[in-house]
């Protein structure tokens with residue numbers, strides 16, 4: 683998408699890896715309109731904050747790619763939301779994010795009121 687000239691926002695949990703990825707994409711595509719924002723998909727609060735930022739900073743969002751995920755057999759602790767981490771990161775986080783960002787092309791959005 684960066685190669686095709688799109689404005690791209692990487693949604694990453696780790697600042698250093700986000701910066702590295704952003705730099706690599708800019709170098710490889712010569713598109714400087716690539717940035718990153720921090721989000722932990724395993725935290726519903728972080729997802730809400732991220733969505734709020736996108737809604738307040740961007741006029742519209744054309745494509746959302748939900749590709750982040752994890753598999754870690756044997757995890758016993760739950761997230762701060764009381765969810766199993768695999769369910770939180772792979773399903774609930776992306777589901778909430780998608781729902782919060784639905785309608786970013788509409789004039790009225792629940793988080794904008």
Ligand SMILES: NC(=O)c1ccc[n+]([C@@H]2O[C@H](COP(=O)([O-])OP(=O)(O)OC[C@H]3O[C@@H](n4cnc5c(N)ncnc54)[C@H](OP(=O)(O)O)[C@@H]3O)[C@@H](O)[C@H]2O)c1
Pocket residue numbers: 693694695696699721722723724725749750751752753771772
């Ligand atoms: N590889 C396969 O064979 C395969 C097969 C079937 C399905 N999948 C699915 O495809 C997706 C990508 O797999 P992959 O192999 O590319 O995995 P990967 O190399 O481990 O990459 C997963 C990405 O998700 C990010 N991520 C993990 N937890 C996160 C969190 N809490 N918040 C935000 N980002 C988070 C990671 O960020 P960091 O860089 O910070 O770690 C990483 O960039 C996953 O959903 C996986 O289940 C993969």
